[in-house]
Amino acid sequence: MAETTYLEAIRQGLVEEMTRDDRVYAIGEDIGAYGGAFKVTDGLLERFGASRVIDTPISETAIIGAAIGSAYLGMRPVAELQFIDFVACCFNILTNFAAKSRYRCGAGVPMVVRGPCGGGVSGGPFHSGNPEAYFLHTPGLKIVEPSTAYDAKGLIKAAIRDDDPVLFLEHKYLYRRVKDDLPDEEYVVPIGRAAVRRQGDDATIVTFGAMVLAALDAAECLAEEDIEVEIIDLRTLSPLDFDTILESVAKTSKVLVLHEAQRTGGIGAEIAAAIAERGFEYLDAPPMRLASKDTPTPYSPVLEAAFRPSVEQIVATVRQLVEY
Amino acid sequence: MAETTYLEAIRQGLVEEMTRDDRVYAIGEDIGAYGGAFKVTDGLLERFGASRVIDTPISETAIIGAAIGSAYLGMRPVAELQFIDFVACCFNILTNFAAKSRYRCGAGVPMVVRGPCGGGVSGGPFHSGNPEAYFLHTPGLKIVEPSTAYDAKGLIKAAIRDDDPVLFLEHKYLYRRVKDDLPDEEYVVPIGRAAVRRQGDDATIVTFGAMVLAALDAAECLAEEDIEVEIIDLRTLSPLDFDTILESVAKTSKVLVLHEAQRTGGIGAEIAAAIAERGFEYLDAPPMRLASKDTPTPYSPVLEAAFRPSVEQIVATVRQLVEY
Amino acid sequence: MTTARPSGDLSRDQRLELYYYVRLTRDVEERLAVLYRQNKVVGGLYRSLGQEGESVASAYALAENDAVAALIRNLGSVLVQGVRPRAVFAQYMAKGSSPTRGRDLNLHFSHIPQGEGEPIIVGPISMLGDLIPVMAGVGLGARLRGRPLVAMTYIGDGGTSTGAFHEGMNFAAVQKLPLVVIAEDNKYAYSTPVSQQMAIAQIDQRAEAYGVSHEMVDGNDMLAVYDASKRAVDRARRGEGPSLIGVDTMRMRGHAEHDDMRYVSKPLLDAWEARDPIARYRAQLIEDELANETELVEIETMSRTFTEEEAALAEADPPPDAATVGDGVFAGGNLTPTVEIVQSPFGVKRGAPRHGAPVEAQR
Amino acid sequence: MTTARPSGDLSRDQRLELYYYVRLTRDVEERLAVLYRQNKVVGGLYRSLGQEGESVASAYALAENDAVAALIRNLGSVLVQGVRPRAVFAQYMAKGSSPTRGRDLNLHFSHIPQGEGEPIIVGPISMLGDLIPVMAGVGLGARLRGRPLVAMTYIGDGGTSTGAFHEGMNFAAVQKLPLVVIAEDNKYAYSTPVSQQMAIAQIDQRAEAYGVSHEMVDGNDMLAVYDASKRAVDRARRGEGPSLIGVDTMRMRGHAEHDDMRYVSKPLLDAWEARDPIARYRAQLIEDELANETELVEIETMSRTFTEEEAALAEADPPPDAATVGDGVFAGGNLTPTVEIVQSPFGVKRGAPRHGAPVEAQR
Ligand SMILES: Cc1ncc(C[n+]2csc(CCOP(=O)(O)OP(=O)(O)O)c2C)c(N)n1
Ligand SMILES: Cc1ncc(C[n+]2csc(CCOP(=O)(O)OP(=O)(O)O)c2C)c(N)n1
């Protein structure tokens, strides 16, 4: 069977869910006739018609509002943000209306907000964002970010079936770069469970998204030095799967939390703090964090390379940990 | 000399800076004729006139946009958000336009965005927010939150004189509850420096805002058990003063990070993670965090009390730390 | 826009029912004011004194299973759609029996029924403007589910300045959604006069930017408001898209009870005092010979009695259980607040027997 | 609105200078297209092909020290205000010499001079709409500083659907700020046709919600755009408040170079091809006997030569130094990018000697 890209896997998941359940519909900017800025929704309009594949004006707050209201009526909206950075334009209605609705009034809002995140493609300060930390701190939202095509399909299906709002982060660097041989039978990847991508006894790297690839590369280099790294791919960023994380740290006693968003106040802070709090006795070295610099994402490839964590930095940091 | 409340101290700071520098002006909703929802800007309209005390429509994005544009022209805007929760309505223009302007284009944006934050007054899900963690993760913004009247005045003056955007969080619970005997001579409290509110050798509590009062109360109880707590009042939340924090932890080897915002992904995560990373060798116990529950802020006093960290919980947690 | 006067088709019972609801609205708020002075209200009290008529008359144009989203000054709208006063009293007193189990304030509650028979009530959040896109979404959802439902919501003069209002109106217009927006020009947004809120002569002119049909009515003339609302609701149900109705009214109290309104001139208040919507409607009923003094007093007594009963019930309710605080952030929690929907003593709108105490209250 | 035709007062040199700038705009973009095909452009290339006229003609109505904020398709506006092509080439190629030192893309750069003699240029952020409130703020700041400055900015048909547009326009109207907004109906927002963006007949109708004076002009008629812009700029400078000018034009390329525009019909493109603003203006110059073929060719050569020189200079520039990545998040960093302002060869607007290569290029 042909290999399926991360991007096609998301599309397959959307098509399967829209076919399975006619309450599922897609809404966003340029998702219909154009098929989406990255073509994730290509073909959906032809297949499901304009009533279920809705092109909107440039109004992120209206998109989320429409999703919330229709969810109250029993629909299962999948809202696309052309770039996840534009979530800043609907920050209020997403965090105050959608996220708090169930707790306040028992009015659940089953909806998915999906969009391309991440850098490494010279997107500049407004098209490279990794906003997970903002929403990790927002009770009522779940956050998912796959790193493989298999998970991309399984998680978008799980997100659509979830009864609460799910922020589905698609790393644009992975869209066409990673592929999997997907099973023919239907499957779902449950929200809330991390995956161990590589076994190792010497140190644990907790990461997700495109950084999983960097971590795997670093692990290869380190293996040549007989340093065996265990790599945890979080997959779900909220709620975090601390059982899997702590189990690994209990084994390795050394941990590096790696992510692409800026370091200060990033999701790595929560993970490292929780490990220090709950896994203090396991640790033989400080829980370390490696992330992007505390600046906006620069546009120039030269600058962006210096901004993001590199394989070399990962290798060096793990070495430090092991030698600690 | 008469005691001055936290609220009056902020007003004094505003008046002094507007008198000192005619580039400083105030803008916001109901700040003129009404003097602000909490009366912080009471009397400013009469004193400085409608051109420097501008009442706006209900348009937070326009308020911040106006502040940014006028700052480019050399003005020093002080924008009020009626409740800091409404910062969600200008999240995009604040984090993407104001915060990134200097780094991207060298166009600095000296402006202050101030507003009442915090709970304990039955404000409910939309009038009790502590949004510092969102902005800690936003390079280009500074964040300040005083806990005393003295600092409130000194820090608002420093914020206005700062050449970069400063988010000035005023804890509404403190507005009329805390007072200081303010010096007659002018003073400024520098941004970036924490204050040690209480000396102690047994454990460190790192906190800020209204939680400083709770920490002091807890310290009193603990003192009766001969547990001497050192209390650090951060005052500036971004950039964080890790020198002061680590110095204390080096002495006590036990630390509790205490804040009012929800726990997960809160500012406490960054502080605890950094302590674990940079102060690992100092620690004789896990760096602990105590914060509000991961739910929206409930309205009922009964529920809100269960939601927020209590003095009893602080005492119990410090005991755990000390006994560890 | 057509100038049909659907109020002409209202039966005597319906005309009296309208009076009952507008009285009930004022009675409930005055009872709340008493509770507020007794410090039994947690937080602030937001009155609709002087504007009760537009809330009641506009919502009265809805079918009983239509969707309405009230702002904090639209108590009348939710009462008309069947919310019992007890729920509102309980909300204001943060009782465990309140529709939000004490989690949110005043009219911040929702009722999202499973079936299609009951009214849909979407609670506001404090951030003004968001209800416009959300109710546009309710209209969109109704269309997608094949339900001939109309969504009605409200926005203040101040609220029309928010970006959310703009995005929601424009989206509803482009999608031709069944949305009716009542834009309330009550002269102030907190302390800010309309002249500092917008540079247009009439609030309904906001709709021009969207190609949304609009009109301006005397908000204190209940039948005029009903007429405009009914026309808009019918248009929406026919699939002709959204409407915006500007209502000219006046907020006769401060923004909240703590606000002394020193920024409002006495003459302005006096002028509007003379235009009180309830007094006007009452006089109209007599003039139209639909009721005599005795009958109206009977209705007023019914309203006051019901209000007292409901307030008493709510007062007796206990606060929420602190142990529930962490519950229900996500699905699966065992807490799903709902609102009890009651029938009117006239039952014309909700089809209950005429007269007699409200169905719920009889229990 | 007055129908004065200020373009009648333009001197021959100014009319020729307008032609020079619109040619320069197209030449620079075509040079960029070549660089793009050579993979020397980092990221996407956004063309204003077919709309160069409105950018150039509107900005030409500004004084040289007024403020302008261009969107990514308003290259002509910043060239008119004195930005040299080299800066733009350097931006697109992410060179260390670019106005943002390689930190941001295309026209995302600012020029905030200390003195009052130079033009103020405010760079956009990607999030559409924000420039409206920000430029309203520039107007507010100018008023507070006592400067008789006018702020001009642009918004696309799509951008008018954002909440930020609404809040900024309304605020500018209430405050009567010196703001001129050019609303570009270029038929599409990425792939979304105007009909799915708004339910109004003309884009300038958006201004009705704010009480902002507005008019619609043929965006491919440079003199018509100049006339409307000049009237609006004069109104603003007289303190009569903001204006919105709708320009009817067409985006003749895809949203960016990668976009094949299959969603645009051939007939539509052909119809607009025939209305090319440059060809029209060129013909007008000859018809008005302001220049003969030889003189126009001379200007075209000047523009092409300058474009080539500037592209060559930028191409030779090195990328930024990786070590600077952490610099300048806060004040005190030693990095303060600025833009070099150059004079036009005609110098009518910037007062440089007529003809001859641009002052900067001579160095
Ligand atoms: C986005 C937003 N900004 C500010 C506020 C604070 N606030 C609450 S009510 C109010 C005034 C509302 O005025 P209006 O919309 O005219 O409604 P009215 O109170 O007159 O019924 C303000 C400013 C808010 N709730 N939401
Ligand atoms: C708030 C926001 N949402 C989405 C986008 C993504 N986006 C970039 S350009 C564009 C289309 C803009 O269309 P229009 O405003 O008409 O300008 P034009 O490209 O036609 O000049 C979109 C949707 C954005 N930049 N900002």
Ligand SMILES: [Mg+2]
């Ligand atoms: Mg009002």
Ligand SMILES: [Mg+2]
């Ligand atoms: Mg367009």
